[in-house]
Amino acid sequence: MIILLYSIVAAAALIYVPFLVVGYARVSCGYDMSAPRAMFDKLPPYAQRATWAHQHSFETFMVFAAAAMMAYVTGVNSPLAVGAAIAFVTARLLHSVFYILNIPVLRSLMFVICTLGSTTLFVLSLIQANSN
Numbered sequence: 164m165i166i167l168l169y170s171i172v173a174a175a176a177l178i179y180v181p182f183l184v185v186g187y188a189r190v191s192c193g194y195d196m197s198a199p200r201a202m203f204d205k206l207p208p209y210a211q212r213a214t215w216a217h218q219h220s221f222e223t224f225m226v227f228a229a230a231a232m233m234a235y236v237t238g239v240n241s242p243l244a245v246g247a248a249i250a251f252v253t254a255r256l257l258h259s260v261f262y263i264l265n266i267p268v269l270r271s272l273m274f275v276i277c278t279l280g281s282t283t284l285f286v287l288s289l290i291q292a293n294s295n
Contacts, residue, residue, distance in 0.1 A: 167235040170248035178220040181259045184213035216262035230284035237291040251280030
């Protein structure tokens with residue numbers, strides 16, 4: 164199922180969406196090329212949250228990529244797998260948006276949806292592998 168591979172690419176690209184906000188804030192604050200990490204405390208709160216969203220994206224990507232690759236390799240071919248992959252990518256985008264906008268309840272809901280998407284792909288992969 165090619166959608167699994169495309170969803171990995173999309174999830175990888177989404178890692179950098181919050182960083183665009185961070186980049187804008189850094190330029191607005193006067194970017195210090197010699198100490199970019201030291202600028203964190205100078206960033207406005209929305210940009211600090213965007214930094215955290217960016218970092219969190221790396222953490223969740225690794226789990227999702229493993230789950231999607233496992234589903235692809237085991238030959239999972241179901242609407243549930245497609246839904247799980249699309250749900251992950253959509254929730255990942257919204258997670259960053261809600262993080263930056265400081266809406267913790269919706270951010271947490273998106274995290275749960277991402278976790279369920281990855282978990283679903285792992286479970287479907289194990290079922291598929293055991294049926295062969």
